[in-house]
Amino acid sequence: MNGAADMGGMHGFGPVVPEPNEPVFHADWEGFSFALNMATGVAKLWNLDAFRFKRESIPPAQYLNLSYYGLWTTTLEQMMLEYGVATPEELAAGHAIPPVKKVPHAVTAAEVANMVRCGSPYDRPAPAPALFKIGTKVRARNMHPKTHTRLPRYARGHTGEVVRIVGCHVFPDSNASNAGEDPHWLYTVRFNGRELWGDDSDPTVRVCIEAWEPYLEAV
Amino acid sequence: MNGGQDLGGTHGHGPVEPEANEPVFHAEWEKRAFALTLAMTAPGGWNIDMGRFARENRPPGEYLSMTYYQIWLAALEHMAKEGGLVSDDEIEAGHSLQPPKPVRRILLPGDVAKVLYRGGPTERDTNTKPIFGVGDRVRAKNINPLTHTRLPRYVRGHVGTIERVIGCHVFPDSNAHGGGENPQWLYTVRFDGPELWGADSDATIKVSVDAWEPYLSPAT
């Protein structure tokens, strides 16, 4: 979707302001927001792409005014409602409302350690050979789905070159809508800055994105 | 600028919600903000393009969470301060603290009807000829200026057809930034929906935008 999350090339946000000696979390609740999202991820209540889609679906005016972990907490609330993990009454009360049906197995500290160590790989066996080779000139498709996609708007319609074949991976556009993993080949594609931003832009800039095969067409 | 104002084709803003029997203004202050903005054009000496840039030139999150006349007011304050007509401490105090700056003219009640009727035509005489004619295929240039432009992001890089040669008009990209009126030929360009939004989009849609000649190149 062309939501507020798709920020590449937007103007007006001001300077980048690095914070000296920045703490990992700026408040206790940020740490909890982070950990709750990780733990619910391990519990496989939903997939990561669906979570991302929910997060970027927050109306732009709200998205742009929420802090980073404010976004996470807001998204988690909405996911819990959508997936039936909690009711609006429970969110309002701040407690589970009886009768509480306990799930058989909670995420444990040991599983957390394992998740941190192993991650959750998204590579899958390839259903077909890769269409493009390193060096192939490709154009990012002009597409504007209202659903989740990882093809940034600024790259669409522009021509670049395949510089790496990453492998065959779960396709977020499909997975985010719970329409299956539908794995596709994933490539790194390099664009010249001027191709993306016009003749007045810095000629020394190159931008690399990762693009699944359905995002690309041969030139 | 690719700011919060350039909304064409962005998602997630929700449904359009028409208000039944909507009043012209929703609060007393909106009326005042509106009238002040119009009345200050004369003493302020700024033009419409400067005004538009003053409105759009703010963080997108701020732009999108302000109401319409809040944005007008913020832009008016900004321009009045930039022009040295008012200062922060005066707005804070709610009163004039320093003597006024001499201005060329102000809007008098007797002139309101006349000024509104005259408007602000932007067409200018020229001895140049338009490069493009009706039916020509043109590509909207891929430009991404940090300054004011009237070429929406969603048409950039796309090919359309000239459907009208409008005339030679003040060029906002210059006029907004003290670059003078720099008049340029203005065209209406029509784009097919699928050209703008991809093969999956509604094929019955055509979108027309008005584009100044510097925004366009011949499509080959």
Add this chain to the structure above:
Amino acid sequence: MSGHEHDHHDHDHSELSETQLRVRALESVLTEKGYVDPAALDLLIETYEKKVGPRNGARVVAKAWVDPAYRARLLKDATPAIAEIGYAGRQGEHIVALENTPKLHNMVVCTLCSCYPWPVLGLPPVWYKSAPYRSRAVADPRGVLADFGVTLPKDTEIRIWDSTSEIRYLVLPMRPAGTEGWSEEKLVELVTRDSMIGTGLPKSPKDLAK
């Protein structure tokens, strides 16, 4: 939550009163300095609140429905044709009239701000200036029309006019059936504001009877 974020709904009230105070302060400063004349402000407000509004456009449309020569002049060069009836000026210096036909429906938006033909329609409604309308009209006009309860035949061509520059557009809707022999005055009653923006259709004789 960190300091820079806020929840609109909670703050709407205080923000508005804060804005109210700021406007008052600015008006006082500008008046005291002699940059603005309060009587001129009142006149400006009265003009757009009471005098200029969609009735103007409705008269233009009704005249075009009954007078073929006027219709031709309007479609050829709308600015002088509209001035004939006495409407002109600010935000209407260059007006183009767009003719709806059974095969073609026109819709007007300004994706970059709020350009709108003031002399014929007055000031735009809030929805016209809102992010939902400005973002979706160019890409998903049928979805927007659905928000207004309007469904067009699938094969109707929809032309969106993104009025981001100097031209202001006035949609000339189709004359409703069953209005043969009606006076211009009576036809005016059928012409809604939204039908001249393209987000609605004119009323039908049946609607008037209600």
Add this chain to the structure above:
Amino acid sequence: MQLRTRALETILIEKGYIEPAAIDELIETYETKIGPRNGAQAVAKAWVDPKFRQWLFEDGTSAIGSLGFGGRSGNHLVALENTSSVHNMVVCTLCSCYPWAVLGLPPLWYKSAPYRSRTVADPRSVLRDFGMELPKDTEIRVWDSTAELRYLVVPMRPTGTEGWSEDKLAELVTRDSMIGTGQPKQPKDLG
């Protein structure tokens, strides 16, 4: 937001989806165990050990794995080599993808709208926000990590560090130098 987050935690625990100890473990892991020291070790090793360096650029994931780092947000790690003519910078325009395994959690500025919007279009101005100016003809490669790969920039080894131990070199490697928004410290910076 604090109350809302606390409410979610309570509900999830009461329903048995998570154990409180797991939450504490997660927070502790990312607050104290995983951070840019991991990446700095890898970079320092690449500076002194040509074989490791080659391995790191050929297969970043395995090379990093050999140091004991890997897993979440580091399953497909690509190391990017800065040279005197090419400077690499990493961003995620769509959200906040970041190589957690080697750098920990991203700083606020990395997740902020200014960084996400400007880095792909005008990286030099972003570098200026960090007080950094590159030669005009240096090629800047921006890597928008919106999918599966996570990138680690391997900065150039500072001069005047000949014969230094890996541990001492690691002190020079700043987090920002591994994102591309900074340079490593110089020997004189260490005092």
